[in-house]
Amino acid sequence: MSAIPLNAAQPLGLRGLVADWSSDRQAFHVAWGKVMMWIFLLSDTFIFGSFLTGYMTVRASTTVPWPNPSEVFALRIGGISLPLILIAIMTFVLISSSGTMAMAVNFAYQRDRRRAALLMFATAAFGVMFVSMQAFEWSKLILDEGVRPWGNPMGAAQFGSAFFMITGFHGLHVSAGVIYLSIVATRLMRGAYDRRGNYQIVEIAGLYWHFVDLVWVFIFAFFYLW
């Protein structure tokens, strides 16, 4: 490669900065939106990773026994106490939503926008269901069990802060995902992506949604089951 001389064709200023850094080199051969979503998810991985590591640290360093999540999150249904049942149902709801989302992406690439949009709305509905169950879980914990971020009657005080921080941040992600999916699905239904002939956005929205499910897999394992 010979040195490329600077000439008048090369833009200056801010435009030049972008051109110099990107010029004709491309590392990832996928749409830029997809790369950006992946990088955002990578940063989110570090946020949740740090939360879970913080939770590990406080749980491992306390001298007070940790409340047993199996008992804390048990529900009485028909006189029988079922451990963790609500959390199990929430897990199944989120996995179902991931399934409908994967199907939506598939139908979008088949250019079947009606079915793709309907499946995305179904995914968002599962998301709403998940957040509602979480709201029920939170209110039960706060009002009936007296769990606060600074203490609880069952054991280590750090239980509340770790719980509210981690599940709260995850719930926020689900809520944001519901809004995001609803917007994309509405635009899809109206045919906004038909004009450009580009259905990639459905896959990108799907990446976000699957990530929310992925984070729940780790929260379920480390917070509820451990």
Added chain:
Amino acid sequence: MSAPGTTQQLQQQQHQQHPVGLYLKVWLLLFVLSTMSYMVDYFHLQGLTRWSLIVILMLLKAGLIVAVFMHMAWERLALICAILLPPLALLVLVGLMASEASHTLLTRLLFFS
């Protein structure tokens, strides 16, 4: 868009279209794995059995979601490395904090109990 032709071509290549049956199978598998991890708690497994089962089932579920639902299995190695390798740094943080936590626990036991 400087070169709409190549962009178009690229987007044709990167379309992730796979048989519906594959998604349904993975979906079913995720249900089975979730049921199994719930069973770990339901049957009150304890100790090493519990922890290893929790971690194995968790990794299997995470792997299926990333590989199939997020299409990572069909992406190019450049993207796979860029996204999947950096989180390994978290393992260093976990290691550091685990040793820090045991140190804190020991000092607390020594001075506060």
